Amino acid sequence: MVQYAEKPASGAKSQFQPGHKIPIQHLDKPGLQLDMEDPKPVSSYIPTEDGGYQLYKAAGKLQGKRAIVTGGDSGIGRAIAVLYAMEGASSMIVYLPSEEKDAQDTKKEVEAAGQKCHCLAMDLRNKDNCRKVVDTAVQCMGGIDILVNNAAFQHMLSDIGELDE
Template sequence: MSPISQYVERPATGAKSQFEPGHKIPIQHMDKPGLESEMADPKPVYDQIPTEDGGYQPYKPAGKLKGKRAIITGGDSGIGRATAILYAMEGASSMIVYLPEEETDAQETKRLVEKHGTKCHCLAIDLRKRENCKKVIDTAVQTMGGIDILINNAAFQNMLSDISELSEEQWERTFDTNIHSFFYLSKYALPHMKRGSTIINCSSVNPYIGRGDLLDYTSTKGAIVAFTRALSNQQLKNGIRVNCVCPGPIWTPLIPSTMQTSAMDQFHAVPIGRPGQPSEVATCFVFLASQDSSYIAGQCLHPNGGVMVNG
C-alpha cells in the first residue's frame, strides 16, 4: 500500500473522538523529520473540530480569507497542513514549504487543499539556508502574484536531558531552522506585503514553562515571541499585523519523530486532559490572518490545553 492510500477520510458529524480526557497517544517512533502518512491511528485531525460531547464536526468556513495568498512553512503536515486546509476552506490559496523527504505528505496536502477549489503550490527546500528563504519569497511572488499572509511554522527539535549532551551543531541547526529562517522570510516578504497583510509566527508553550529537555528549541521559541512583538511594533506603521501562536501538545509527526517514550507517555497531561489536534491550532491561524483580529497585534494565542501562561 502506498503511504498516500493509507489516509483515512474521517466520517463527518458524530464521529467519536479517540482523544477523550485521559487518553494517551500511542507510543511510536519514526525517523526525523517524520511523515504523517506513517503515523499510527488515531491520525491527526485537520479539517474537523471537536464537539462538546467528544465527537467531531466539520469546520464551518465563512469566506474569511477569500482571494488571499499565503506562504505556509512546514505546510506538508501537522499544524501547517491543517492551516493550509482551513485557509482553502476560507478561500485562500497557498504555497507550502517543506523538506524534500516530505514530498509524499506535501502531495497529500495539495490534494486535500485543492478539493476546496483553491491552489496549493508545493516547494521542497531547506529553510536553514538564507538564499533558500529568498527563493521561497521569489517563487511565491511569481506563482501566486503576491503575498498576503506569511506563516512561519517550520521547526526542528531533538530532546536531550542535559546541556552537556547538546552539541554545538544541534544548537545551530535549531536556531537556523526555528528563528533565523523566520527573520529571512519576513525580511524578504515584507517588501511584497501591503496594508492588511499579516505575518503569523508559530512558537510554543515551552518558553513559558522553560522546558529543560528541549533547551535549544525552547530558546528559539522564546526568541520567536520577542521577534513577534518587536516586528509588530515596527510594522504597524505600514498596516501590517504580526502575531504569534503558541501551541501545547498537538498530535503531529513532530511528536513520534522527536519525542522520547517518557515524554509521549505524559503528552496528554495538560488541564484539558488530552492532546490537541492540528485543526484546533489552525483555527488560531485563520483568526489572526482575518479581519476578525483587526485590533490584535504583537500578541500570542495559546491553544495549549489550558496551561496558564504569563504573557
C-alpha cells in the same frame, strides 16, 4: 461535491473525558504524516464538546488571500493550509524534499477545498533558500498576504546564543 479528509473514527475515548490519554508515537525526523499510526490526524474536522467531530464551518474570512506555509506538508502545517483553503486562501507549502508524498496529499486536500496549492521542496536552513521561497511565491501567486512560519523541529540548547542563522 467537495471531498475532505476522512472524518475521525468514533468510539475512542473523548479528549474531553477524564482519563483521556494522547497516543504517543515516535517517528524519525523529519516525521512523515503518512507513516503515522491510527488515529490518523485530520485537517478539516474539529472536535466537539461531546467527544465527536464536525466539519470546520468556514466563513470566507481569507477570500482571495495568498499564504506561504512552511512545514505545510503535514501536521499543523497541513491543517493550516487546508483550513485556509476552506476560508478562501490559496497557499504555497514549503517542505523538505523527503516529504514530497505528504506534500502531494496536502495539495489534494487544499484543491478539494477549491483553492490552489503550490508545492515547493526547499530546505529553509539556508537563508538564500528563504529568499527563493518568497520570490517563487510572488511569481506563482502574484503576492503574499500571510506567512505561517511553521517549519521546525525541537533541538535543545542551553542558551539562545547558541542558535545559528
